[in-house]
Amino acid sequence: MRGMAPIVAAEQQATRPRSTLRRFLHYFQPYRKEIPVAMLCVLINAATQAIGPLFLGWSVDHLIIPGNLTGLIQLLTGLGLLYLLALGAIRQQIYRVGSIMQRLLAQLRQDIFTKIQSLPLSFFDQSEAGDLMSRLINDVNTVNQAFGQTVAQMLGNLFSLVGIVIAMLVLNLQLGLVSNLAVPLMIFTTGIFARWARVRFRVTRQTIGELSARLEEDIGSVREAQAFNRIQLNIETFSQLNAANRDANVQAVAVTAAFLPSIDFLNTLATAGVLAYGGYLAVTGAATVGVVTAFLLYVQQFFRPIQILSQFYTQAQSAFAGLERIFLLLDEPVQLQDAPNAAAMPPIQGDVMFENVTFGYTANQTVLKQVNLHAQPGQMIALVGPTGAGKSSIINLILRFYDVTGGAVKIDNIDVRSVTQASLRRQIGIVLQDNLLFSGTVAENIAFGYPHANQVEIEAAAQAANVHEFITSLPQGYSTQLGERGAPLSQGQRQLISIARAVLINPRILILDEATSSIDTRTEKLVQAAIARLLIGRTSFVIAHRLSTVTQADQVLVVQQGAIVEQGTHAELVAQQGVYANLYAIQLGSDGS
Numbered sequence: 001m002r003g004m005a006p007i008v009a010a011e012q013q014a015t016r017p018r019s020t021l022r023r024f025l026h027y028f029q030p031y032r033k034e035i036p037v038a039m040l041c042v043l044i045n046a047a048t049q050a051i052g053p054l055f056l057g058w059s060v061d062h063l064i065i066p067g068n069l070t071g072l073i074q075l076l077t078g079l080g081l082l083y084l085l086a087l088g089a090i091r092q093q094i095y096r097v098g099s100i101m102q103r104l105l106a107q108l109r110q111d112i113f114t115k116i117q118s119l120p121l122s123f124f125d126q127s128e129a130g131d132l133m134s135r136l137i138n139d140v141n142t143v144n145q146a147f148g149q150t151v152a153q154m155l156g157n158l159f160s161l162v163g164i165v166i167a168m169l170v171l172n173l174q175l176g177l178v179s180n181l182a183v184p185l186m187i188f189t190t191g192i193f194a195r196w197a198r199v200r201f202r203v204t205r206q207t208i209g210e211l212s213a214r215l216e217e218d219i220g221s222v223r224e225a226q227a228f229n230r231i232q233l234n235i236e237t238f239s240q241l242n243a244a245n246r247d248a249n250v251q252a253v254a255v256t257a258a259f260l261p262s263i264d265f266l267n268t269l270a271t272a273g274v275l276a277y278g279g280y281l282a283v284t285g286a287a288t289v290g291v292v293t294a295f296l297l298y299v300q301q302f303f304r305p306i307q308i309l310s311q312f313y314t315q316a317q318s319a320f321a322g323l324e325r326i327f328l329l330l331d332e333p334v335q336l337q338d339a340p341n342a343a344a345m346p347p348i349q350g351d352v353m354f355e356n357v358t359f360g361y362t363a364n365q366t367v368l369k370q371v372n373l374h375a376q377p378g379q380m381i382a383l384v385g386p387t388g389a390g391k392s393s394i395i396n397l398i399l400r401f402y403d404v405t406g407g408a409v410k411i412d413n414i415d416v417r418s419v420t421q422a423s424l425r426r427q428i429g430i431v432l433q434d435n436l437l438f439s440g441t442v443a444e445n446i447a448f449g450y451p452h453a454n455q456v457e458i459e460a461a462a463q464a465a466n467v468h469e470f471i472t473s474l475p476q477g478y479s480t481q482l483g484e485r486g487a488p489l490s491q492g493q494r495q496l497i498s499i500a501r502a503v504l505i506n507p508r509i510l511i512l513d514e515a516t517s518s519i520d521t522r523t524e525k526l527v528q529a530a531i532a533r534l535l536i537g538r539t540s541f542v543i544a545h546r547l548s549t550v551t552q553a554d555q556v557l558v559v560q561q562g563a564i565v566e567q568g569t570h571a572e573l574v575a576q577q578g579v580y581a582n583l584y585a586i587q588l589g590s591d592g593s
Contacts, residue, residue: 061290120401132329165180211238351374352539354371380542399511431531496530528549
């Protein structure tokens with residue numbers, strides 16, 4: 001029963017195949033001028049396939065039996081030239097169709113990636129990176145395998161099939177009708193198997209997405225898995241997902257394995273029918289030997305396209321399952337969009353105001369409650385409080401990673417919802433506790449937010465961040481290649497490079513999220529000096545758990561349960577003997593011990 005659950009879910013989540021097909025066909029529109037040329041090549045190839053047996057059957061009656069050798073040689077020469085033409089048409093067909101499909105699939109990948117980049121952070125709070133990667137890579141590859149060249153072959157075989165049916169009916173109407181008796185059975189059989197295959201291939205796409213998500217997560221957390229002794233548990237969990245994917249693929253293969261022999265049986269049945277009835281007609285003189293010979297060749301050609309079309313049909317079910325997942329992602333609403341009349345944010349002075357701000361990540365969860373704050377240009381604002389109090393949510397709203405559910409966030413008296421997100425974030429710098437560096441050179445990582453920076457600007461930013469001396473000591477200096485997540489640099493070295501990254505974009509508002517934690521004492525001094533230099537003349541918001549780092553802040557905001565419960569300078573809050581004073585006394589006593 002467990003194996004049936006994914007299939008039931010897949011049937012419930014399925015979109016109509018016709019709708020999916022129409023969506024996919026839309027991607028062919030940019031190539032509407034190229035498609036007719038490719039289709040002409042397909043038609044030429046299909047026509048040669050349909051004409052060949054007709055000539056060969058005619059040659060039996062009019063050339064071979066009468067012994068006309070000269071005519072036979074001329075006919076074979078003509079057929080040779082015809083098949084050379086078909087060979088050229090096939091070559092052009094493969095090239096043109098392949099070119100169109102690869103450009104189409106590249107656009108599909110581009111649309112997926114663009115969509116992923118534009119989705120709000122709330123979407124990623126509920127989605128797995130591995131599953132998104134599976135849609136971009138595995139599902140698109142499945143579409144490529146099904147439609148890469150098969151689309152042209154399928155159309156060619158369809159045209160060949162039509163030509164063969166017409167030729168058979170013209171040659172001998174009675175024998176043609178007998179030969180086509182198996183077609184309704186094939187259509188009926190294909191319809192049944194296609195429905196089974198569609199559901200099962202949809203399950204395979206879902207399970208490979210889950211498997212990819214788990215794999216990406218486990219590879220990224222292998223150090224934690226070893227540290228917490230979860231290796232065996234991870235192996236068992238992966239084994240279960242792997243088995244589910246295996247079982248789904250076995251069920252899909254089982255459908256295909258039953259389908260193809262059914263088509264072969266109908267092929268054999270039709271051939272036997274032609275031999276029996278055609279032989280009878282030849283014996284009674286109602287048909288010539290050449291006509292029966294042509295029919296036998298046509299029957300073989302007739303069922304070859306049907307077999308190919310049938311195989312394509314089952315392959316297409318996997319592709320449609322992948323396309324359904326792709327289009328579901330592309331249809332995901334972008335909840336955080338620029339307003340239709342959004343303007344570019346003018347140069348920021350750094351005046352930040354929260355006016356009765358209420359916010360929640362979901363409709364049933366309120367994280368911030370009636371928050372009011374005002375940061376004047378150049379001020380340093382410290383946010384302190386327990387984990388989960390709402391400090392990071394305040395930062396997220398300044399960057400407009402999320403929209404408020406009540407009230408307004410204003411910068412220089414402009415509601416952040418009225419300007420474009422890109423123009424807003426371009427003027428805000430951020431240094432996190434664990435900044436992410438990317439595979440690439442040190443210079444490329446520093447220039448991450450300003451890719452057009454020249455070497456002089458990059459080095460100046462590194463000097464301001466106290467990291468220039470370290471970089472020049474590396475084997476290739478600024479051209480040193482870093483691995484994934486900045487390996488092999490230490491946490492402190494990565495932090496200095498992230499500060500250089502913030503310096504380079506010259507933001508008017510700066511956000512620091514526990515930027516000096518998790519690093520050694522010597523590096524911390526370099527980081528603190530670099531941050532002090534970076535803060536000059538900028539409005540800054542500092543999230544800090546170590547209160548000793550915010551004693552010089554112009555305002556300290558104490559956040560508890562989504563509300564600002566205390567506000568003032570360090571000295572003022574200590575004098576109040578309230579929440580902040582207690583926190584500071586506890587930390588001071590802890591540090592003294």
